[in-house]
Amino acid sequence: MAMLEVSNIHTYYGNIHALKGISLTVEKGEIVTLIGANGAGKTTTLSSICGLTKPRQGTISLEGRDLTSVKPHDIVTMGVSMVPEGRGIFARLTVAENLDLGAYSRTPNRQEAEKDLEEIFSLFPRLKERYSQVAGTLSGGEQQMLAMGRAIMAHPRLLLLDEPSMGLAPILVQSIFDIIKSINQRGTTILLVEQNALMALSIASRGYVLQSGQIVLSDTAHNLRENEMVQRAYLGAG
Amino acid sequence: MKTQLKSSLNAGITFGIVSLFLYLIGFTTTASQIIQNLLKLKPASTVLGMDSLTFSFALFIGLIGLWAGVNQARSQKGQPFGTVLLSAVLTGLVHGLIVALAAYITGSLNASGVKMNTYLSQLLPASVKLFLFNQTPVLGALSQLAFLTLTALVGAAVTYGLMVSNVFGKLADAWRSMWKQVNAVPAIAKFRASPYFSYVMYSLLLLVMVFVPLRAGQYWNYTLGTVGIYVLLGLGLNIVVGLAGLLNLGYVAFFAIGAYTVALLTSPAPHGLVWNFWLVLPLGILAATLVGVLLVVPVLRMRGDYLAIVTLGFGEIIRILSKSDALTWLTGGPKGVNNVGGPVLFGWVFDDVSYLYLIFLSVLLAIFVTRRLQNSRVGRAWESMREDETVSRAMGINILKHKVLAFAIGAAFAGLGGVLFAARNQFTGPEDHNMMVSINVLSAVIVGGMGSIPGVIAGAFVLKGLPEILRELENYRVLAFATLLVVMMLVRPAGILPASRRKFEHENAPGNEGSKQ
Numbered sequence: 001m002a003m004l005e006v007s008n009i010h011t012y013y014g015n016i017h018a019l020k021g022i023s024l025t026v027e028k029g030e031i032v033t034l035i036g037a038n039g040a041g042k043t044t045t046l047s048s049i050c051g052l053t054k055p056r057q058g059t060i061s062l063e064g065r066d067l068t069s070v071k072p073h074d075i076v077t078m079g080v081s082m083v084p085e086g087r088g089i090f091a092r093l094t095v096a097e098n099l100d101l102g103a104y105s106r107t108p109n110r111q112e113a114e115k116d117l118e119e120i121f122s123l124f125p126r127l128k129e130r131y132s133q134v135a136g137t138l139s140g141g142e143q144q145m146l147a148m149g150r151a152i153m154a155h156p157r158l159l160l161l162d163e164p165s166m167g168l169a170p171i172l173v174q175s176i177f178d179i180i181k182s183i184n185q186r187g188t189t190i191l192l193v194e195q196n197a198l199m200a201l202s203i204a205s206r207g208y209v210l211q212s213g214q215i216v217l218s219d220t221a222h223n224l225r226e227n228e229m230v231q232r233a234y235l236g237a238g
Numbered sequence: 239m240k241t242q243l244k245s246s247l248n249a250g251i252t253f254g255i256v257s258l259f260l261y262l263i264g265f266t267t268t269a270s271q272i273i274q275n276l277l278k279l280k281p282a283s284t285v286l287g288m289d290s291l292t293f294s295f296a297l298f299i300g301l302i303g304l305w306a307g308v309n310q311a312r313s314q315k316g317q318p319f320g321t322v323l324l325s326a327v328l329t330g331l332v333h334g335l336i337v338a339l340a341a342y343i344t345g346s347l348n349a350s351g352v353k354m355n356t357y358l359s360q361l362l363p364a365s366v367k368l369f370l371f372n373q374t375p376v377l378g379a380l381s382q383l384a385f386l387t388l389t390a391l392v393g394a395a396v397t398y399g400l401m402v403s404n405v406f407g408k409l410a411d412a413w414r415s416m417w418k419q420v421n422a423v424p425a426i427a428k429f430r431a432s433p434y435f436s437y438v439m440y441s442l443l444l445l446v447m448v449f450v451p452l453r454a455g456q457y458w459n460y461t462l463g464t465v466g467i468y469v470l471l472g473l474g475l476n477i478v479v480g481l482a483g484l485l486n487l488g489y490v491a492f493f494a495i496g497a498y499t500v501a502l503l504t505s506p507a508p509h510g511l512v513w514n515f516w517l518v519l520p521l522g523i524l525a526a527t528l529v530g531v532l533l534v535v536p537v538l539r540m541r542g543d544y545l546a547i548v549t550l551g552f553g554e555i556i557r558i559l560s561k562s563d564a565l566t567w568l569t570g571g572p573k574g575v576n577n578v579g580g581p582v583l584f585g586w587v588f589d590d591v592s593y594l595y596l597i598f599l600s601v602l603l604a605i606f607v608t609r610r611l612q613n614s615r616v617g618r619a620w621e622s623m624r625e626d627e628t629v630s631r632a633m634g635i636n637i638l639k640h641k642v643l644a645f646a647i648g649a650a651f652a653g654l655g656g657v658l659f660a661a662r663n664q665f666t667g668p669e670d671h672n673m674m675v676s677i678n679v680l681s682a683v684i685v686g687g688m689g690s691i692p693g694v695i696a697g698a699f700v701l702k703g704l705p706e707i708l709r710e711l712e713n714y715r716v717l718a719f720a721t722l723l724v725v726m727m728l729v730r731p732a733g734i735l736p737a738s739r740r741k742f743e744h745e746n747a748p749g750n751e752g753s754k755q
Binding site: 097 | 621622625626629630631632633634636
């Protein structure tokens with residue numbers, strides 16, 4: 001059974017038809033990427049999965065369980081966690097408090113929480129140095145790490161990442177993607193939304209190309225990289 | 239040179255207008271009387287050849303003149319002594335010229351028998367005379383001019399000396415290093431960092447709270463009681479606005495519901511239900527809480543300004559309903575409810591002292607609840623909601639539940655406040671629950687420092703205690719109070735005793751670096 005199965009969802013913002021029948025599947029243990037231009041519906045797809053914007057039509061299921069009518073906070077408890085676009089850290093709270101909030105859906109006891117923190121610090125050593133600092137004072141890259149660490153605190157089985165490379169220096173982008181890969185190797189399934197298509201396709205096993213609310217192409221990452229249309233539109237090849 | 243000339247002229251005109259304004263509203267006379275009282279001068283006595291009131295007035299206007307000089311010296315920091323003095327003299331001259339002109343015109347009008355207080359009610363003949371140092375118009379105006387120029391000169395010279403020798407900087411350094419040394423003592427540092435420190439502080443506060451009511455007398459006990467009730471309201475609103483970030487401007491509604499519950503259930507009229515106060519107390523809290531929960535339904539999807547407007551309307555609806563003719567049978571209408579029952583314990587009727595203890599006890603309870611909530615899962619959820627509602631939903635936080643909780647707990651505090659308020663006054667009516675209550679409570683929270691418990695207490699003292707202390711200023715009470723609020727927010731923008739989070743935020747806000755010297 002697929003980890004995530006989205007079939008034919010239509011999501012609206014008022015009268016605006018943002019998603020026009022999106023279908024995609026993510027198998028357990030995969031990294032799947034969703035690429036596309038601005039306004040293609042990538043973020044809307046993620047927030048539909050999280051339940052933040054409910055689709056009017058179509059179904060979403062997590063390991064066979066229907067998510068369409070589940071409240072967003074219950075979806076988190078079921079094992080879906082999101083790193084929102086633009087990081088969405090709680091700027092006035094400390095790094096520690098941000099991480100605590102990530103584990104909100106689980107209510108871990110002290111030992112579990114300490115073990116979790118250990119794991120986060122092994123992935124993001126910088127967060128340990130910044131632990132009691134207010135999150136708004138972190139650099140962009142550190143904030144991205146915090147947002148990811150916070151999402152992992154929920155012990156997700158499916159992690160949704162919305163443009164983790166946005167606004168980061170190229171050298172940081174590389175290390176963020178390395179971390180995404182290692183999170184995946186620890187057993188978390190990942191759905192990755194990116195504008196940086198080249199990077200995304202280099203770590204993903206499969207990918208979907210989104211255009212104006214519809215999926216226009218879906219293939220293995222390797223084939224997508226070779227695809228002429230993808231190269232022209234997203235990879236900057238003449 | 240040109241810019242300095244301009245700044246001197248500007249300052250002179252500003253000070254001139256301020257002095258003129260204070261004169262026209264008659265504040266110069268009131269201030270002189272206050273100074274006379276403060277110095278304990280007898281009205282008949284003479285000081286330095288002047289009668290004591292004129293002397294007090296000279297002190298007052300002299301202080302303004304000095305201030306003009308100090309201000310000029312500060313703005314010309316780093317300039318040579320001559321330039322500073324010159325610019326101060328110029329400021330003083332302009333200031334004096336405006337004042338002298340006003341003194342001369344009003345003085346001669348007064349002398350020719352025009353009654354100016356028909357136009358400006360506070361411009362009494364005595365006031366005009368005082369403004370002329372009890373001299374003829376020409377002589378009085380000239381003395382004003384000379385006096386204001388001289389004081390500006392003195393103020394600037396003294397300030398220049400202080401700035402050059404950096405006396406205050408050295409004093410501050412000395413104080414800081416002394417403080418550092420005290421804190422460096424391991425025992426003291428450890429004590430300050432330990433939780434016992436706050437316990438000791440709170441028990442000191444408790445001692446004050448036990449002994450002050452015994453000594454303060456009825457009037458101050460009443461005022462302290464009002465302050466206590468505002469602390470209660472402030473703590474409740476602090477949860478809603480400070481922690482959960484829901485701007486509620488109709489907070490008075492819950493206060494009104496608490497007050498009316500106790501009033502209607504314990505008063506012989508209009509319902510004749512003379513229930514026991516202790517039974518009604520929880521009922522009042524419960525009623526307010528229920529209404530708080532109900533209010534969430536319409537405002538669930540609203541944030542920020544929209545929420546503020548809707549809650550503002552809600553507060554007014556409750557007040558207008560309580561006043562309406564159609565509901566007079568239920569609420570007592572515009573006349574309100576009299577003979578509200580107070581607390582009696584084993585035959586002992588609460589007097590002002592024991593009632594104040596009851597209020598203090600409620601405040602302590604509210605502080606305890608707030609502290610526990612703030613550091614709990616719920617508090618953390620509220621704070622994340624305040625920061626970013628969408629992201630906190632994505633963290634698995636049930637927004638609906640926490641909004642309901644915030645409104646309900648905030649309303650419960652207000653309901654308790656309302657019960658205590660109505661039972662103490664033995665009366666409640668629609669005008670006890672107007673919009674100004676909401677605004678005052680919100681101001682107390684903001685002035686004190688949003689999100690901080692000591693801040694709310696300080697804010698309630700400033701907003702409800704200060705006006706009583708300023709009573710001596712009579713008509714100018716509100717003016718002085720408003721000025722104080724403006725000054726306070728300029729000096730401490732994050733509040734008097736801000737929560738560490740907000741303090742941080744203000745200190746690091748972009749554009750704030752420049753203003754720090």
